[in-house]
Amino acid sequence: MSHTIVLGGGICGLAAGSRLAASGERVTVLEAQEFVGGLAATLRGATGAGFDFGPHAYHARNERVLALFKELAADGFPARAKNVRIKFRGRFFKYPLEALDMARSMSPVIALRAFMDYFAEILRKRIAPRRLTSAEDWVVGAMGRTLYAMFFGPYTEKVWGVHPSRLAASFAQHRIPHISLMKVVLSSLRKGYAKRTGTEHRYAPLVIELFYPPKGAGLISDRLAERIRAAGGAVHTGTLVTGIDLDEGRVSGVRFRRVISTADPARGQLGMLANGREGVSAVNGLPWSQLGPEERIAGDQIVNTLPLPVLFELLGDASRPEARTAAQALRFRPISILGLRVRRSRCLPAQSIYFQDKTFTRLSETRNYGGTEICGPDETVLLCDITCDLNGPIWNATADELARIIGPELAAEGFLAIDEIAEAVVLRSTMGYPVYLVGYEAAIDTLMHELGRFEDIVTGGRQGLYKYVDMDIASEMGLAMADHLLSGSTKAAAIGAVPYEDRVFA
Template sequence: MVKSIPKMLKIGSDKFETKTTQMADVIILGAGPAGLSGGYELVKRNNKHVFLFEKDGQAGGISKTIKFRGCFFDLGGHRFHTDLPEVSGLWEEILGKDFLVRKRLSRIYYKNKFFNYPLTLANAFFGLGILESLVIVSSYLKSKILPSKNEKTMEQWVSNRFGRKLFKTFFKTYTEKVWGIPCDKLSSDWSAQRIKNLSLFEAIKNSVLPRGKVKAKTLIDKFYYPKYGPGMMYEEMARKIVEYGGEVRLDSSVRELIAEGSEIKSVLIESDNKMGRYLAKNFISTIPVNQLVKMISPGADKHVIEAADGLRYRSFISVSVILKCSNSFPDNWIYVHSPEIKLGRIQNFRNWSPFMVDEENKTTLGLEYFCNENDEFWKMSDDEMIKLGLEEFAKLNLIAEKWEFLDGFVVRIPKAYPVYDSSYIKNMKIVRKYLDTFSNLQTIGRNGMFRYNNMDHSVLSGLWAARNVLGEKNDIWDIND
């Protein structure tokens, strides 16, 4: 499938051996949902000379599933939901009957009580008591009469729609755990994308009226989920790409993109301690955009590098544990709002799919923490993290019966969330202007676009990028805008 050019290269340090240069039509950098969807679309439309390079040993990106001692662990919990027919069609085409429909139950833990999430009227007011409920209603009315004129920050955006009191009760602590910055420093763009079309009035309407046509994104009470977790979807996609004649190379890190004028000509890939040079006509990248900018040679101007450096990501750690215990709790996941507990969210994988756990008397959990790459928490040993996770989990008294810890592991995800701070729009403008100078390079996906994409947005960006290569003119930046 691949044309080999018998030309030997000597690259950089002596650590690397030389390797034959190889040629493809399209090279895709990263085999997460975005890259794989692009690759699949291309090979399905008969473009066989497609190479995907993935630095990890497994396809799927953040949406991969890890198998450990017979059980399956999602990194986070990945609901498959979309209002994009071409994405749902693709997901069904890939997995068919292994794509299960699951019921959603998620709650908020706050001040030793559980509240339904999405919030329901009776439950929230009953849980908070009459006095606090009255304060919430009056604060909501105040926000309607005297809203913040300026809606620049997350705090202003949410307070305008829910009132300040409800913002402080149900949004502030959790959001600050996730982002690690105060809500008045977080741009309103995140809320606008994430809590689309939802207000206290909508939430009340949805909790009182029968669940029919619920429009707001956060209020979906059913979702699709692959039998063995999200990784099953993307591993199957990778398998199909290879079956159709494309190549998916795992354990292959992109190190450099070499440009000549307005075109990227080749990439240097490090794999197995060797460096290989690959040429192509088109390049599609899902690599974090701040890293991509610095991989292109000749190097970008100083102001572009500075803008790229200004783009920050929040990291995520999943402490995955197996407990001996058959009756756990009914939720798919629980948000831990209580500020005295560092733990942010708990996943109960059996409730995502019963096939995730191999024995009836086991419960598997994902205990989720948010932090910055290389901060104190990030550097804690795996054993310390598992110990802390179990201690914090025990404090919540979620499982009534006696349970026992069997085993566990920790996954650190360095660039899980693009941070929408006050300078990201300005920085992205500079970075995009620079990347637009390359006529044959498209940047897609969550980190490639520096956008809070769900899987469906990333998948669509892959499909559109592939079709652009084939002559269509889709504006990828319209996705999830």
Template sequence: MTDYPVFPAIDKRPSVLILGGGPAGLTAGYELARSGRYSVMVIEKQKAWGGLARTLTHRGYRFDIGGHRWFTKNESLNKFLKSLLGDELRNTRRVSRIYLEGKFYDYPLKLGPALMTMGPVTAAKAGLDYLLTHVMERVSPRPVISMEDAYRKQFGNTLYRMFFKQYSEKVWGIDCSEASADWVDQRVKGMSIVTAVLDALIKSRTVASLIDEFVYPRKGIGRISERLAEEIESMGGITCQGWEAAGINTEEGRVKSVTARRENEEYEIPVDYLLSTIPLNEFCMMFDPPLPGGVLNSAGLLRFRDLITVNLVLSRPKMTDDTWIYIHDKDILLGRLHEPKNWSPEMVPDPYRTSVVAEYFCSRGDEIWRLSDQMLVDITSRDLATRMQFINLNQVEGGFVARHPNAYPFYDLDYRKNLGIVRPALKEISNLQVLGRSGLFRYNNMDHSIETGLLAARNLLGEKHDLDAVNMDAEYHEIIRRK
């Protein structure tokens, strides 16, 4: 990593500045550095690589910002990851469950076991509802606008109320009728009860199957970004942590320079090309001269949901066998749990101990965000011990809290309209590309984010790619088709 770099390099190659050292920005930097045709600099405001996909360390324990599994249907991306991390990768068995009112259900929902757990009356109601919804949809299809419409259409009212409404409202903090159907489309499009039943019954080689294994770096997901940064540096690129972009200076439809802040000092970095992965709304506010009022207004209406992770060390060898547990109950504040050791034993330094990460979905300034770190540790420990009975309270050896603004692009009912104003305005700036999850304001996973990084770089190398077309697959992410 470079402390005070000279940029652009003196070698007369055109310069590319990349804002954000998460998977998207670092992949773009890697691909451009590899080409040898540009002088490349990546600036990242945190003192760590990886953005939302980074791994925190504490007393030798390693914690992702919520468990991050690698999964993609794009074989070239699998090869890219393998070439980057090689033997650092392992296969992890996926066991995920939903916790709802003291009972556990498989996730993704497996219909047979779920019906058994919910009891015959609810099961019959859910089945009937599901059939009725599908018959009604054939006879007179209803428009799908909100998240509620989309879930009801796909699963029927009973399953929607049991398994989707409560949890989605925890994640987004609003009623499902006020959130866009697009999120459901991206997350569970094509997830069919029929697939779930067939998956449970026959595990055939020809039937589509729900993913039960995934790839994971032995020392946490942050290794992807750390390796990318190492490679950029080894190819002569410049990577800087603790540098925050604060101003985008434009002239005649081009970005001329970026004002970057490091501690209390400001630098003006001249650029030939700019790639930005930082949150789209914040990025739009940085322009000098400012973007037109209508664009700024729409950018200001694009919101993100935030996240807090509470990370605990436990004096017991194991808590559960799960990779994730989704907590649906309203009176338990946390939304999701994972035990890093179940992802890779190398996430803990001591085989007689384990650790756990609890995710709290929230918005900056709300009642969850305002809880002190100590209160969050106490609430998490108490809920794990007394409500869910996973541990004894005295097994909590310590913990810490991490706060993550801008974790989830928030698809409210107007986001498409606002994005439709912001994106074309930015496309007018000829030497700028926005990419990645927050940069595009799209609910992208790491593979999609990395793909946008590769494609943005290749656009600069003479190819023509539409970054908006990434993550438009028609099929449910959780399904793989066996050959």
């Protein structure tokens, strides 16, 4: 029987492992952290309250995956309508920002300027069309510079840590909703009219179903891991993968080191996702990735969910130099999540709120997603997403230091009183978001081509395929990788003609 080693015990690796184990395959999952679930884990604070890596509600885009989630969380997986807002210029708007919402924030004068900008862009496209290389090119071309400078430019730079001129146009195309300038202008003018006549605009809320297990998002991953173990598979936590061994191009084993927990109670850190290549010293200044001797496990198939550039480092000389160079062009944006347990039964008027002018970019309340048992009934859990630089001031701050900065920002919004903060914790990941820099598509082409040479290694997931996906898609990727290995077909047959954008594994 073949032995499949799954690198990474996030929801993608666990979905792959459980599908393989349920089919009678020998499976071993290797996870660096002491907990499973990766970004989809729920970590527990001092009183047992649950903290996620930012909001983690389950979407329902794939029937097979939704059925699996419902089966795993049969004791409770309620659906709620999506209620996410943007706080912009002192007012709440629905998310994603739409033409009518933009119009509400603009005076007719600014709307006119936006229209002239937009018109100038149309003319420019006619007279001297140019290639849209960056996210900035794309947004300015689609909406004009006024709208870009008002919201999209500053927000994108804050979240991704690079100027939008350095982000690929395809990033904007996929992540930024296309707003019709004509609608914005007309709505804004109508708003001016409405003010005079007293008839305000009304529009139906965006209703999308989201699911959340009352005890925390991590329940799904915990139960996937239980399924693997129950079917005879192994899930090893605290096990950092350090190398892949090949024998004449075929997988023969995986090297790893036992690592200590990244929880650091003195700093309020519940955990830190890291891949061992970043040089982060996790706790007490110890080189986290280099503790313990290197050990080895034999195996003949690999499901990778570790970051794509890390996969190429693990392969070492087995991959061609041009692939290793291409892999270095891929970057991840780290994230720190400040979690607050607050002595109030509810703080926010929405599930999540995006901000442009705060230390954090998004604020969420787990209870509002359906996490009704995440903490005691007279308390609530708030999560503040802060994208940041590795080893920068946010990354190095303790949970209490972050709470001292962010607490007053929340109090100023009226969401809480400082003395209601009962506990502050921080969760971190060096791999929060894949950054789609200009030119990344060429690097991806090289890597996808190179991966075709390794028949018994498949890669998928948010990190492993370098795609900005959610938990349902990451799980779908895991199932697809397992299906492929079970099918016995070749990679060329399974994905040869599938473009990168549509791939669920490579």
